[in-house]
Amino acid sequence: MSLLNALVTGSSIAPQGQDYDMIRFICMSSKPILARKSNTPKLEPKEFCRACGKFATGVTIATVTGQDGTPHGMTANSFASVSLTPPMVLICVDHRTKILNDFLRSEHFAINVLSEDQEHLSRHFARSGHDRFDGVKWYAGETGAPLLPGVLASVECALVKAVVAGDHSILIGEVLHAAYRDGRPLVYFGSGYQRLAAHLPGSSNSSTIG
Ligand SMILES: Cc1cc2nc3c(=O)[nH]c(=O)nc-3n(C[C@H](O)[C@H](O)[C@H](O)COP(=O)(O)O)c2cc1C
Numbered sequence: 036m037s038l039l040n041a042l043v044t045g046s047s048i049a050p051q052g053q054d055y056d057m058i059r060f061i062c063m064s065s066k067p068i069l070a071r072k073s074n075t076p077k078l079e080p081k082e083f084c085r086a087c088g089k090f091a092t093g094v095t096i097a098t099v100t101g102q103d104g105t106p107h108g109m110t111a112n113s114f115a116s117v118s119l120t121p122p123m124v125l126i127c128v129d130h131r132t133k134i135l136n137d138f139l140r141s142e143h144f145a146i147n148v149l150s151e152d153q154e155h156l157s158r159h160f161a162r163s164g165h166d167r168f169d170g171v172k173w174y175a176g177e178t179g180a181p182l183l184p185g186v187l188a189s190v191e192c193a194l195v196k197a198v199v200a201g202d203h204s205i206l207i208g209e210v211l212h213a214a215y216r217d218g219r220p221l222v223y224f225g226s227g228y229q230r231l232a233a234h235l236p237g238s239s240n241s242s243t244i245g
Contacts, residue, residue, distance in 0.1 A: 084226075091224040094157045096147040097126050098173075098181040099137045106168045106181035107134040110161035112223045113203075114146055122210040124190060127203040133163075138206055139197055145180035148188040149221040151230050156183065157221060177212045177245070188215035191245075212245035 098108040113127035124146060128135050138144055149157055160167050168181070176182040178191045192208025217240060222229040 088225045091222055091229070094149045094153075094221045094223050094228075095126070096149065096156060096160045096183060096186075097128075097138070097144060098147060098183070099134065099141045099144040100175075100179055100181060101134075101137045102140055106173055107137050108147075108160050108167055108181065108183075109134055110157045111146075114148075117207060122213075123195070123207055124192060124210060125205050125207045127200070127205050130202050130204065135204060138194065139204075141180075142193055143178035143180045143211075144192055144194060144206070144208060145176055145178070145182055146188075146190040146192070147183045147186040148190075148215075150185065150187045151219045151221050153185065154221055154228050157223075157228070187218045187220055188213065210245070212243075214241075214243040216241035 092112040093114070094110065094112050095114045096108045097111045097114070098106060101107050109128070109132060111126045111128070113125075115125055117123040117125050126146065128138060156171075159171070172184055173181045174184065176189065176191045178193070180191050182189050182191075189212075190208075190210050191212040192210050194206060195209050196205075196207040198205045198207070219231055222231060
């Protein structure tokens with residue numbers, strides 16, 4: 036059963052313009068976690084983005100199989116690990132992203148961590164209005180989720196929870212399979228692609244877990 040089915044409910048909240056209005060947001064507390072005080076100065080979006088841009092991240096392609104069986108993917112640097120036991124990760128997806136519904140309707144998704152020579156894939160999977168898998172090599176992982184060859188790491192997950200947070204949804208997945216290899220990551224910092232300094236070695240091992 037997909038998470039979407041599992042969360043079918045009479046009461047619903049739906050982000051503007053989105054059609055997954057059956058998703059239920061389960062509030063853990065009667066009070067909002069971050070209640071804005073009325074006298075809090077408004078943070079300009081550009082300033083917020085600039086501040087967040089000071090946080091260096093890797094770059095991933097989050098992938099999923101659509102209801103029609105075709106692969107879909109999007110560039111995402113919001114990837115983070117969440118829990119060790121059980122192993123869980125998250126990504127945050129903008130509500131305007133067309134494949135959000137595919138993530139919500141599928142039992143599994145995958146995270147492909149890009150290596151420093153895969154900047155072209157990051158740009159390709161962030162561009163709208165084309166079939167992103169047209170001409171791109173991929174293979175089905177253990178869960179059936181699409182995986183990209185040559186990545187530094189891949190993580191296959193079962194979607195366990197989707198939480199609406201502002202204009203994004205946080206997708207939380209339990210990790211079922213993980214693999215990684217030696218190499219150097221693609222880095223995103225200050226709104227641009229970066230590489231690790233040349234003298235820093237990539238880790239020198241590889242493994243398949245799960
Ligand atoms: C380096 C980079 C990181 C990104 N990270 C995210 C992310 O974490 N979440 C997100 O929703 N969009 C992210 N995006 C933007 C999406 O990739 C892009 O908006 C999306 O693929 C557009 O999909 P659409 O054509 O379905 O609207 C990122 C883009 C880039 C270039």
